[in-house]
Amino acid sequence: MKTGSEQKTDMNKTTKIIRGSVLAAAVLLLILGLFQNGPADIWNKAVRICYECIGIG
Amino acid sequence: MKTRWKTLKRRWIQIICAVLYNCNLTGFAKGTIYQGNLKSICIPGLNCYSCPGAVFSCPLGSLQSALLSSKYRFPYYMLGMLLLFGILLGRLICGFLCPFGLVQELLYKIPTKKLQKNVWTRRLSRLKYVILAVFVILIPLVFLTPGFCKYICPAGTLEGGFPLLLKNESLRQLAGRLFQWKALLLVILLVSAVFIFRSFCRFFCPLGAFYGLFHKMSLFGMRIDPEKCNDCGLCVRHCRMDVKKVGDAECIQCGECRKDCHQCALSFGLKHDIPEPEKKYSDNI
Incomplete structure (x- = not known):
């Protein structure tokens, strides 16, 4: 049976693994998004007045 | 004196961010919005991209817009940006980099009787996760409309709606029930912010809800040194947010x-090099 501090160490390791995985996923998604021209899609939406946002609908 | 300086530093960072995000001053004068290349970049805090001064894009607006067209194209870029903001900074964005958070904090400075946090405010703080799931994700996917921006977002009304309608007769003529609803909601939220610390952030903000999901994983933020901490719970008692522990969601x-x-x-820093404390703090509310 693991002691409290061993369990804590395991949890910290798990947190680090999850953190690393999410960071890697974020970078991968960004790269894929760049290939897909994601910034251009954001720009296309943002340079037009968003009627829903300002309450016109 | 030192602690006052630390508060002042944070306030200056908030003000500088708010000004940087909305520095297109000619937009306010002419009633137009910025159309330059910087609008392809999302800022991490809540700031409507239809604000005449906005030079960057809003993460929530961009996410909903990406989800609207997700049937045809998976929104890799937008999800990647949000994951990156979350994993690097988490809700530090709320504390330092969000203009609407700044507006609420300044309103709270108005000297009135304040509503203290209690078990009900803690329960109500879960509402923002429902708003995230329903208005930001479900409604755009199913009904093909940006649910949060259209029906709730007070930043859009304050920063985009009022400045644009003031300068554009044609837009004023189009304003109807939806604008009345959003204006009413904005007034309620701004008034509540005078009495309740960061009322929108605590109970309604889906961006705060999203970043809060990263509270255990984010790389940079508040740290507790377990060797120094004596579990007195003063930090939780004096905190105006509905925390159970420093650094929680x-x-x-x-x-x-x-x-x-x-x-x-307590200190700011990289979270990976100090282990988590054993105990939660006592909740003396």
Whole structure:
């Protein structure tokens, strides 16, 4: 049976693994998004007045 | 004196960010919006991209817009940006980099009787997760409309709606029931912010809800040194957010609790090098 501090160490390791995985996923998604021209899609939406946002609908 | 300086530093960072995000002053004068290349970049905080001054894009607006067209194209870029913001900074963004958070904090400075946090405010703080799931994700996917932007977002009304309608007769003529609803909601939220600390952030903000999901994983933020911490719970008691522990999902990582800690156990930094404390703090509310 693991002691409290061993369990804590395991949890910290798990947190680090999850953190690393999410960071890697974020970078991968960004790269894929760049290939897909994601910034251009954001720009296309943002340079037009968003009627829903300002309450016109 | 030192703690006042720390609060002032955070306030200046908030003000500088708010000004940087909305520095297109000619937009306010002419009633137009910025159309330059910077609008392809999302800022991490809540700031409507239809604000005449906005030079960057809003993450929530961009996410909903990406979800609207997700049937045809998976929104890799937008999800990647949000994951990156979350994993690097988490709700530190709320505490330092969000203009609407700044507006609420300044309103709270108006000297009135304040509503203290209690068990009901903690329960109500879960509402923002429902708003995230329903208005930000479900409604755009199913009904093909940006649910949060259209029906709730007060930043859009304050920063985009009022300045644009003031300068554009044609837009004023189009304003109807939806604008009345959003204006009413904005007034309620701004008035509530005078009496309730960061009422929108605590109960309604889906961006705060999203970033709060990263509270255990984010790389940078508030840390508790377990060797110095004596579990007195002063930090939680004095915190105006609905936290159970410094650095939890409700913590906006503002660092104001540092002045309350007699043990100097709280600091900002990379979270990976100090282990998590054993105990939760006592909840003396």
